[in-house]
Amino acid sequence: MSEHATMIITSSDQVPRATLFKRFPVPRNFGVARESRIGLGKAWPAPPGASRIKSFEIYRYDPEAGGNPRLDTFEVDLDDCGPMVLDALLWIKNKVDPTLTLRRSCREGICGSCAMNMDGTNWLACTRFISDMDAPATVYPLANLPVIKDLVADLTHLFAQYELIEPWLHARSPEPERERLQSPEERDKLDGYYECILCFCCTSGCPSHWWNGDRFLGPAVLLQANRWLVESRDEAKEERLDNLEDPFRLYRCHTILNCTRTCPKGLNPGKAIADIKDMMVERQG
Amino acid sequence: MPNPTARRPRPLSPNIQIYRPQLTSVLSILNRITGVLLSLLSVWLVVWLVAGAAGPRSYAVVREATTSLIGRIVLFGATFAFFLHLCGGIRHLVWDTGRGFDLRSIYVSGWLVVAASVALTAAAWAVGLSHSAG
Numbered sequence: 001m002s003e004h005a006t007m008i009i010t011s012s013d014q015v016p017r018a019t020l021f022k023r024f025p026v027p028r029n030f031g032v033a034r035e036s037r038i039g040l041g042k043a044w045p046a047p048p049g050a051s052r053i054k055s056f057e058i059y060r061y062d063p064e065a066g067g068n069p070r071l072d073t074f075e076v077d078l079d080d081c082g083p084m085v086l087d088a089l090l091w092i093k094n095k096v097d098p099t100l101t102l103r104r105s106c107r108e109g110i111c112g113s114c115a116m117n118m119d120g121t122n123w124l125a126c127t128r129f130i131s132d133m134d135a136p137a138t139v140y141p142l143a144n145l146p147v148i149k150d151l152v153a154d155l156t157h158l159f160a161q162y163e164l165i166e167p168w169l170h171a172r173s174p175e176p177e178r179e180r181l182q183s184p185e186e187r188d189k190l191d192g193y194y195e196c197i198l199c200f201c202c203t204s205g206c207p208s209h210w211w212n213g214d215r216f217l218g219p220a221v222l223l224q225a226n227r228w229l230v231e232s233r234d235e236a237k238e239e240r241l242d243n244l245e246d247p248f249r250l251y252r253c254h255t256i257l258n259c260t261r262t263c264p265k266g267l268n269p270g271k272a273i274a275d276i277k278d279m280m281v282e283r284q285g
Numbered sequence: 286m287p288n289p290t291a292r293r294p295r296p297l298s299p300n301i302q303i304y305r306p307q308l309t310s311v312l313s314i315l316n317r318i319t320g321v322l323l324s325l326l327s328v329w330l331v332v333w334l335v336a337g338a339a340g341p342r343s344y345a346v347v348r349e350a351t352t353s354l355i356g357r358i359v360l361f362g363a364t365f366a367f368f369l370h371l372c373g374g375i376r377h378l379v380w381d382t383g384r385g386f387d388l389r390s391i392y393v394s395g396w397l398v399v400a401a402s403v404a405l406t407a408a409a410w411a412v413g414l415s416h417s418a419g
Contacts, residue, residue: 059299
């Protein structure tokens with residue numbers, strides 16, 4: 001990661017070094033429903049004897065306690081925990097506050113469970129270095145989603161939208177004796193789409209999905225829609241494109257491109273959506 | 286997991302309140318804002334044209350308003366908005382051909398749009414002011 005490449009980002013794992021604004025110039029609780037307003041939280045100091053300390057401001061919400069979400073400040077002993085933000089969160093859970101709730105599994109950036117908003121951008125906690133975070137570091141759940149508890153967001157609606165594009169093989173031709181064959185060139189077309197881990201960092205970072213998420217499918221789902229549209233073994237291309245003939249499902253994408261900027265796997269949903277739009281135009285003659 | 290309706294509704298995690306402004310989202314929203322601004326300011330363009338057609342006295346009134354300090358400031362802003370929207374629009378047209386979607390191209394074209402808008406605004410005003418002085 002080159003220090004000089006701060007202005008020109010060439011890969012989504014580059015963290016912005018300096019920005020004019022860390023947030024859009026709107027009030028902290030701008031347009032937020034009463035139950036979502038974030039209040040002041042507790043401060044949890046570092047254990048005595050810690051020399052390298054970093055402060056983490058973490059979003060907390062307890063559905064059983066009632067009350068509003070709040071922002072707790074934890075001081076983490078960096079000499080006692082691993083290098084990634086997930087390590088810091090688990091250190092807090094083990095040593096300071098066991099009620100801190102988060103999703104995690106593989107700890108290597110392949111399962112997508114620990115997707116969350118860190119320092120204002122969505123990424124996986126297990127692949128984000130603590131040394132790349134601001135001081136103090138801010139950790140929020142994935143943006144614009146109902147919060148079940150602390151950093152755990154409700155992904156039900158997003159998976160329902162995924163089901164809507166029918167992400168399975170549609171084949172009317174009878175099952176062959178062995179595999180359905182595919183040439184290497186046809187297989188290459190799937191590169192950049194099959195690797196999606198459905199972490200929903202992109203969809204959660206899309207402003208168009210913030211404002212129209214009930215009907216706009218969002219970059220993750222549309223990337224997968226493209227994955228099935230370019231699948232040579234699939235036989236329902238026309239029907240899949242018919243499914244997207246709607247002012248909202250596909251066409252709320254205005255090429256904002258936050259998705260491509262934030263994908264923790266380096267995929268390009270923006271390009272995929274542009275390819276789908278191209279297919280929609282082509283078939284009209 | 287069922288959404289509890291008997292208990293209080295779940296809070297929504299913050300979105301624009303905490304999401305980091307990046308070149309991608311900032312240029313996109315600026316394109317929209319400049320578009321709206323330009324539609325409003327085009328009313329003034331019509332006023333200017335109609336005043337010109339109506340005769341020297343009405344034209345003098347509009348000219349007075351446009352060349353006042355506030356008028357010049359608004360005009361400067363409008364010129365910048367115009368060029369930002371124009372360069373942003375060209376960037377969108379390039380995207381419509383399917384080109385320029387890798388991150389490097391997105392950032393290079395984005396900064397080019399900003400640089401070109403500043404340069405074109407400066408050039409337009411340099412030309413305009415030299416004409417009015419001469």
